[in-house]
Amino acid sequence: MFPSDKELLSQFSTSSTKEKGFTAIIQKYQEKLYWHIRRMVIEHADADDILQNVFIKVWKGLESFREDSQLYTWLYRIATNETLSFLEKQKRHATLSMSDMEDSWENKIKADAHFDSNQLEWKLQLAIKQLPERQRLVFNLRYFDAMPYEEMSKVLDTSEGSLKASYHHAAKKIEAILTSY
Amino acid sequence: MKPQNTILEELKEIAPTLVETGVSMPYFVQDGYFEQLADSILEKASVEFLPNSLNSSYQVPDTYFSGLAYKILLRVKEMSVEEASLYDENESIAPILNTLPKAMPYIVPANYFEQLTFQTPVEKAKVVPMKKMRNWMTYAAAAVFVGIMVTGSFLFSDKQQAQDFEKFQNMDVAAALDQVSDSELNSYINENHANSVDELTDIERANLDNVDDKIQSMSTENLSEYLNENGFLELKSDSKK
Incomplete structure (x- = not known):
């Protein structure tokens, strides 16, 4: 059981327990953030x-973190921004068209040593990769992390209504793709 | 109700053997039976009687019992309210999503999370802003410059020369020269190749010859004008008279 965010922030703000508090923050959130990132970039090394x-x-930024927002939301926001800028860089370097990019994602998934086209989990991953980037992000946060729309709007800087609509479209598309297999 | 003694007296009269047997019960009751009795009765009552009574006066949502098992399962698994809300949302949009396993098929290297350590960035030494350094250096340079200027002004200023000039101006040269011997004067003249008095007078005389010619050629008006402009000469000449 991890200490509360308030307790962790308090540890971080005290110089003698700063590193201990930071390590505990990493341990508490590393898996959630890792999977949030990996669902978007696919490869472990990335x-x-x-x-x-x-x-x-x-x-670097925790000292200036305003405690009026949740630590969990703030961490997701940083992870999302980092992931999106990574994907942006990748697109620039690849100089591929959108359809080529989609093929590239599909190839990446299929290249995984454990890929099994009969497994539902892999089918779902292939379906998710067919969504536009923003919709994919919304779908992942809602479907896998069960993030409330209110918090998601803080992470993605988008209105709740727009996020609900985005999830709705994504879920419908995935259903259609999965039933067509 | 009769007092206890009256009952015993009556019993003695009717059946004296019963009095000798006593009133204690030979049966045993499970420990805690009476403490749990109320709860167990209520539990039985709710199972057997409450649904009928509820049906008669309250309404239950149509899908309440169909989703009840899942909701209880969520609570058993300590799932969040948000996950329950997501389940409902998926049911209304794309029910197939609720049937899919959420486990990620990607593999993470063994012990990745256990070994995931971060080298916390080393705290850099406090950087003194260049501006402050520049200020300090500016003051130091200014102090050195002022020092040089003050020293230079003392070394190279003509204050001393002015003082010496004033001193020599007030000096009685004739008296001072009287104190110098002829041999010292001769040796000074020889060492400094100074012009002799005769040579000086020859030069002056040669110049004066030219001056006489020039004065001769000047008109009286020009001469008067010159004298008017240089009135101090008149004063000097007057004082000599």
């Missing part, structure tokens, strides 16, 4: 790089 950058940014 997810690991981004996660490291996220926590380095957290270390």
